[in-house]
Amino acid sequence: MSMLQYCYELGIKYVTVYAFSIDNFRRKPEEVRSLMDLMLEKIKSLLDKESIVHEYGIHVYFIGNLALLSDQVRAAAEEVMEATSERSGVVLLVCVAYNSTDEIVQAVKKSCVTKLDRDMETIQLVDIEENMQMSVAPDPDILIRSSGETRLSNFHYKKTPGFRRQLSSVCPRNNGLLDVDISSELSDGTVLGNIPREKRYRNIPTNLSRRIIPKNLSRRNIPRGIGP
Numbered sequence: 094m095s096m097l098q099y100c101y102e103l104g105i106k107y108v109t110v111y112a113f114s115i116d117n118f119r120r121k122p123e124e125v126r127s128l129m130d131l132m133l134e135k136i137k138s139l140l141d142k143e144s145i146v147h148e149y150g151i152h153v154y155f156i157g158n159l160a161l162l163s164d165q166v167r168a169a170a171e172e173v174m175e176a177t178s179e180r181s182g183v184v185l186l187v188c189v190a191y192n193s194t195d196e197i198v199q200a201v202k203k204s205c206v207t208k209l210d211r212d213m214e215t216i217q218l219v220d221i222e223e224n225m226q227m228s229v230a231p232d233p234d235i236l237i238r239s240s241g242e243t244r245l246s247n248f249h250y251k252k253t254p255g256f257r258r259q260l261s262s263v264c265p266r267n268n269g270l271l272d273v274d275i276s277s278e279l280s281d282g283t284v285l286g287n288i289p290r291e292k293r294y295r296n297i298p299t300n301l302s303r304r305i306i307p308k309n310l311s312r313r314n315i316p317r318g319i320g321p
Contacts, residue, residue, distance in 0.1 A: 097183070107233070108185050108186070109187075112187050115158065115161065115190055118161065118190075146173075146185070151183045153187065154184070160190075170189070
């Protein structure tokens with residue numbers, strides 16, 4: 094079972110996938126082209142009627158500096174966002190051409206423009222937060238870093254103090270954006286058992302708690318959001 098399917102069945106509302114960093118553009122040109130081709134293929138697959146996005150009514154956002162993407166990839170991302178904009182299932186945030194530094198810079202720029210248009214001189218933290226692209230979702234409760242890596246890779250610095258970080262030895266299969274099988278770690282409580290009590294998800298249906306959740310975890314132990 095893929096990560097997204099498992100999160101859906103657990104009742105997790107928000108999932109963020111860090112798919113492509115701005116720093117990845119520093120790779121060799123042929124590597125970047127290959128990654129863009131793969132990204133285009135994966136993004137287009139989200140529109141398939143057989144895809145999990147269609148099956149579970151998932152609302153997709155692409156977060157990042159999309160102007161840095163090729164025209165084809167950007168157009169495909171915009172098409173997916175438009176096609177899923179009315180859906181009310183899991184909210185999936187896919188970070189592409191993204192890093193936290195750039196997100197903050199862009200948020201500051203937008204805040205400055207807004208203030209100037211209103212003849213206001215003071216910018217407050219709340220102004221910047223409102224212009225952060227990640228503001229469409231609540232703060233994640235847990236960040237799962239796959240492949241045994243420990244660095245955050247310039248991901249979402251603004252909200253990292255609240256993360257519970259979980260390291261996983263699991264690697265993505267076939268370079269799929271969503272094809273990371275962490276179900277075994279979720280099911281045995283490796284990840285969910287580390288969530289602080291005040292951060293645990295409280296709205297999972299009772300039938301799911303009986304069917305999926307480990308015996309040592311109650312339905313109150315499920316997080317509302319998982320980072321990449």
